Amino acid sequence: MAVVDAGPALVEHAETPTARTRGRVGSLGLVLPAAVVALIALACFVGPLVLPVPPPIGGSVLESYLPAFSPGHLLGTDPNGNDILSRILSGGRSSLIVAVAVNLLGLLVGGTLGALSGFVGGVADTVIMRVLDVLIAFPSLVLTLAVAQSLGPSQTNTILALAFFSIPAFARISRAATLRLRELPFMASAVLCGTPGWRILLRHVAPNIAPQLITFGMLGMGIVIVIEGALSFLGLGIPPPAPSWGNMISQGQQSISATPMLVVWPSAVLFVTVLAFNLLGENLRARWSGR
Amino acid sequence: MSLTDDDVLAAGPGPGPSRTGPAPDGEPLLEVQDLRVRFSRAGRHVHAVNGLSYRLEPGRMLAIIGESGSGKSVSSRALMGLLPSTAAVTGSARFAGTELVGMPEAQMRRRRGADIAMVFQDPARSLNPTMRIGTQVVEAVRAHSDMDRHAARRRAVELLSLVRLPVPEQRFAEYPHQLSGGMRQRVMIAIALAGEPRLLIADEATTALDVTTQAQIMELLVELQHRLGMAVIMISHDLGLAASYAQDVLVMYAGRGVEHASAETLFAHVRMPYTRALLGAIPLLERESHALLPVVPGQPPDLSALPVGCPFAPRCEFADEECGENPPFAEQEPGHRWACWHPVPDAVADPAPRGDRS
Amino acid sequence: MTATDERPAQGEPLLRARGIVQQFPVRGAGGIKGGVVHAVSDVSFEVRAGETLGVVGETGSGKSTLARSVIQAPRPQSGEVHFRGTDLMRLRRRELVQARRHMQMVFQDPFGSLNPRWRVTELVEEPLVGYGVRGSAQREARVRELLDMVGLDPSVYGKRRPHELSGGQCQRVAIARAIALHPALVICDEAVSSLDVLIQAQVLNLFERLRTELGLSYLFISHDLALVKQVSDRVAVMHLGQLAEVGPADELYRRPLHPYTAALLDSIPGLDPETGRARRPRPLEGEAPSPLNPPSGCRFRTRCPLARPRCAEEEPVLREHTPDHQVACHFPLDAATRAS
Numbered sequence A: 001m002a003v004v005d006a007g008p009a010l011v012e013h014a015e016t017p018t019a020r021t022r023g024r025v026g027s028l029g030l031v032l033p034a035a036v037v038a039l040i041a042l043a044c045f046v047g048p049l050v051l052p053v054p055p056p057i058g059g060s061v062l063e064s065y066l067p068a069f070s071p072g073h074l075l076g077t078d079p080n081g082n083d084i085l086s087r088i089l090s091g092g093r094s095s096l097i098v099a100v101a102v103n104l105l106g107l108l109v110g111g112t113l114g115a116l117s118g119f120v121g122g123v124a125d126t127v128i129m130r131v132l133d134v135l136i137a138f139p140s141l142v143l144t145l146a147v148a149q150s151l152g153p154s155q156t157n158t159i160l161a162l163a164f165f166s167i168p169a170f171a172r173i174s175r176a177a178t179l180r181l182r183e184l185p186f187m188a189s190a191v192l193c194g195t196p197g198w199r200i201l202l203r204h205v206a207p208n209i210a211p212q213l214i215t216f217g218m219l220g221m222g223i224v225i226v227i228e229g230a231l232s233f234l235g236l237g238i239p240p241p242a243p244s245w246g247n248m249i250s251q252g253q254q255s256i257s258a259t260p261m262l263v264v265w266p267s268a269v270l271f272v273t274v275l276a277f278n279l280l281g282e283n284l285r286a287r288w289s290g291r
Numbered sequence B: 001m002s003l004t005d006d007d008v009l010a011a012g013p014g015p016g017p018s019r020t021g022p023a024p025d026g027e028p029l030l031e032v033q034d035l036r037v038r039f040s041r042a043g044r045h046v047h048a049v050n051g052l053s054y055r056l057e058p059g060r061m062l063a064i065i066g067e068s069g070s071g072k073s074v075s076s077r078a079l080m081g082l083l084p085s086t087a088a089v090t091g092s093a094r095f096a097g098t099e100l101v102g103m104p105e106a107q108m109r110r111r112r113g114a115d116i117a118m119v120f121q122d123p124a125r126s127l128n129p130t131m132r133i134g135t136q137v138v139e140a141v142r143a144h145s146d147m148d149r150h151a152a153r154r155r156a157v158e159l160l161s162l163v164r165l166p167v168p169e170q171r172f173a174e175y176p177h178q179l180s181g182g183m184r185q186r187v188m189i190a191i192a193l194a195g196e197p198r199l200l201i202a203d204e205a206t207t208a209l210d211v212t213t214q215a216q217i218m219e220l221l222v223e224l225q226h227r228l229g230m231a232v233i234m235i236s237h238d239l240g241l242a243a244s245y246a247q248d249v250l251v252m253y254a255g256r257g258v259e260h261a262s263a264e265t266l267f268a269h270v271r272m273p274y275t276r277a278l279l280g281a282i283p284l285l286e287r288e289s290h291a292l293l294p295v296v297p298g299q300p301p302d303l304s305a306l307p308v309g310c311p312f313a314p315r316c317e318f319a320d321e322e323c324g325e326n327p328p329f330a331e332q333e334p335g336h337r338w339a340c341w342h343p344v345p346d347a348v349a350d351p352a353p354r355g356d357r358s
Numbered sequence C: 001m002t003a004t005d006e007r008p009a010q011g012e013p014l015l016r017a018r019g020i021v022q023q024f025p026v027r028g029a030g031g032i033k034g035g036v037v038h039a040v041s042d043v044s045f046e047v048r049a050g051e052t053l054g055v056v057g058e059t060g061s062g063k064s065t066l067a068r069s070v071i072q073a074p075r076p077q078s079g080e081v082h083f084r085g086t087d088l089m090r091l092r093r094r095e096l097v098q099a100r101r102h103m104q105m106v107f108q109d110p111f112g113s114l115n116p117r118w119r120v121t122e123l124v125e126e127p128l129v130g131y132g133v134r135g136s137a138q139r140e141a142r143v144r145e146l147l148d149m150v151g152l153d154p155s156v157y158g159k160r161r162p163h164e165l166s167g168g169q170c171q172r173v174a175i176a177r178a179i180a181l182h183p184a185l186v187i188c189d190e191a192v193s194s195l196d197v198l199i200q201a202q203v204l205n206l207f208e209r210l211r212t213e214l215g216l217s218y219l220f221i222s223h224d225l226a227l228v229k230q231v232s233d234r235v236a237v238m239h240l241g242q243l244a245e246v247g248p249a250d251e252l253y254r255r256p257l258h259p260y261t262a263a264l265l266d267s268i269p270g271l272d273p274e275t276g277r278a279r280r281p282r283p284l285e286g287e288a289p290s291p292l293n294p295p296s297g298c299r300f301r302t303r304c305p306l307a308r309p310r311c312a313e314e315e316p317v318l319r320e321h322t323p324d325h326q327v328a329c330h331f332p333l334d335a336a337t338r339a340s
Helices: A001-013 A017-021 A027-045 A083-118 A122-136 A140-149 A153-182 A183-194 A199-231 A245-253 A261-287 B002-010 B072-080 B105-111 B133-144 B148-161 B181-193 B211-228 B238-246 B262-266 B273-281 C063-070 C094-102 C120-130 C135-148 C169-180 C197-214 C223-229 C249-254 C258-268 C308-315 C337-340
Strands: B032-043 B044-056 B060-065 B085-096 B115-120 B201-203 B231-234 B247-255 B256-262 B332-334 B335-340 C013-027 C034-048 C052-057 C078-083 C103-106 C185-189 C217-222 C234-239 C242-247 C318-321 C325-327
Touching: A027 A083, A027 A261, A083 A122, A083 A153, A083 A199, A083 A245, A122 A153, A122 B211, A140 A153, A140 A199, A153 A199, A183 A199, A183 C103, A183 C120, A199 A245, A199 A261, A245 A261, A245 B133, B002 B262, B002 C318, B032 B072, B032 B133, B044 B072, B044 B085, B044 B247, B060 B072, B060 B085, B060 B211, B060 B238, B072 B115, B072 B231, B115 B181, B133 B148, B133 B181, B148 B181, B181 B201, B181 B211, B181 C249, B211 B231, B211 B256, B211 C258, B231 B238, B238 B262, B238 C318, B247 B262, B256 B262, B273 B335, B332 C013, C013 C063, C034 C052, C034 C063, C034 C217, C034 C242, C052 C063, C052 C223, C063 C078, C063 C185, C063 C217, C094 C103, C103 C169, C120 C135, C120 C169, C135 C169, C169 C197, C197 C223, C217 C223, C223 C249, C234 C249, C234 C258
Parallel strands: B044 B256, B060 B231, B060 B247, B115 B201, B201 B231, C052 C217, C052 C234, C103 C185, C185 C217
Antiparallel strands: B032 B044, B032 B085, B247 B256, B256 B335, B332 B335, C013 C034, C013 C078, C234 C242, C242 C325, C318 C325
16 A cells, blocks of 8 residues: 555654664674774784794695694695695785775775766766776776786786776766765855865865765775686786785685685685675665765 | 543543534544653664643544654654654554554554555655556555456546546556646545545645645645545644644644644633744744744753653743643643643733734 | 945845846656756846845745856856846856855755764854965854854854754854855845744844844745745745746735735735634645746746736736836736726
């Protein structure tokens, strides 16, 4: 029945005085994934320096294929005799650096382009958005592969290649958010206050679209780590023997039936990390949109 | 508080049903007693309705008046079981003898629309934008009866002409965005009438409409009230609107009833200082340009931390120590209930100098 | 630019608009079928120094678009907007920014008109920064002064953000921003419409107090006829993008000349505060035409009880009927028609 169907939706907009009293909704949902992310980052960046683990590369073939809980090798070793725990920690460092750098690039470059495009409008908007549309329309994995291929495998080039992904996506979101914002009277009010355009962008637009972009970035973290893994899997990401979660999985797959743990360990860490980032993003979004 | 209310309600309806509408037969259609609604969120409690009691005779139009946060909307949604799960509803609301508070959702769903129907403020959002309006009315009809498609369609056209939608057969195939705001509200009323309810709650149903359209919709509601013998609760912030159309008026403040009488009695003999303040603050055509309005300082109380005693006391010019105790909402003159220790006498009751418009 | 720096003497027009036209193209379903919304069609009016001109109209009458046209955001398609002797339509962007300093606006949505992430002091400071008031100590002092003026204690409310304020308090902050630069004209676009009646009265009184204390002129836009009557010296009635009637507030409400004005007045529910007796509205029949496709001739004729053939053929122009009282109607409601 239409009358009743309309009810609950409208209750939200009703004069219930709860709107302003909305407190710390689901703060555990925010703290827990944030703690997991922090822990993983800490382990990857500080862990290899303080923990009694051997270096991730240069192991002896004599020690290859050690099982887990071997003395000195908590998670065992890989075919080259390198300590798996150590490789996971160092690999996590590469993976996280790539993910953060790619999203930061996307946030700053894409966010700025999108905000400018939405704020200025007109020809500039059309030009910027058409260029980005072309990038989006291009099969993204193929594009990334092509870029990675032509630049050659390295951490910096992986970041650049993946940024081709993230910049247009951030720009789209930033532009849409800016357009929505432009409709609000406080933007017109700022113009009447004589506030110059760059200041409006910096002080009115940026803080109001930042939550959306950061949330999107959190969700993007997981995606970037996975794609970096795919690139490495194809031999176009972080070049071995330097570890990354992606190339560890890719190498481990060659002997997956004999030594499944080579794939299981990095995959498990990757899974937990991606999940934590996604939960963090999701809960941040719920929180910010609740305002 | 409920004790006094029992006594009051036993006294029956007051004088002044002389306006239009069927005469009350003493048996209330709706009897609300000590209704309380509390919203809880993250350890904070918001007391939206605090012991509301009133009764409504069949076929009459009651206006519930109040500002934002007075609990006028929340109390009516509570009757329909339309509040979110964060709300705790206590007290009693008997509709034709059946208790509505605490009714299981499945049972409530059957009764919604059939006993009590509701029309909301925003007709644009209440209608499904992707469905033809005819389909939406037909669905509402079939939800309340076992008519086949053809009968339901005939009934839907009938309902649309009942709400005076121009050329209903033609409008049948149109989508909501093709209608004006007033026409959409007519469609919403038609949908609400599909279950032949005995009570229609119009929650700020004309607030979003233009003044000319508002008058049309209010006329329609009055007409339907008489033709269908239906009771109407109109929830509004507009005292002028209430005075023009309703037979009974209930004024709410901070989740309580503060004054309740027939429209004639209430507006001629305002007793509660809050009602008087509301009346004084309405811009009137009769007033001079640039005239300053009599102003009540302050703001409505925080519903999560209600003051002890009369909630209006901190803003009231007549308040003294006595107001530290909650005044009973009792019948103090025949057919006239108010909650105040220092009611306004008749002589002072006019808030503005007289003016003329002919 | 000396012209804009002096205030015109009392009675001289502060703002004079001539023939403002504002139209928006719209796309139909699928973006194929095009149309034009005639939001404002050839509207002329003036606001004299020190007076309040009220503009009433229903949804879609173009009253908000008219306000936006005056501040040139966006610029009208054609027409002239003389503010203190300068035609804003011919100014370049930088000059326009300077000219707009003396023209501020208060919007309807108290929360939407303030950036939700700023604090009250920052919000009130924004126009001072924007128009280059030097010295942060001076700005701070001015912000305190402004907050005091609009009845907000700076030490209590200064550090709050909009969501920690009530609607009425937000509107006070918006007003403090608007008067920060000593404007000559404040445009109020439904500025009190979303407030509860007791709070609305407080804010209306604040507008009145600022008017007398600061010598402000207002362009006061609202759909509420009684409200407009309360604050205005003169009232303009807008209907479907055109002015139907302009005249002194008392006279226009007591003896409306345009049938539309009369119909509007008949539609408002009223209450005699002394006797408590209600005035039951007499509603107008029919639906308002769409601004996409306004009727030929007089745009009110489809709902007008007095329409005659001439109304469909010839568009009535706004002309003076009695001194200072203009009406756009072929058959205005003068004494003779009213009697019949």
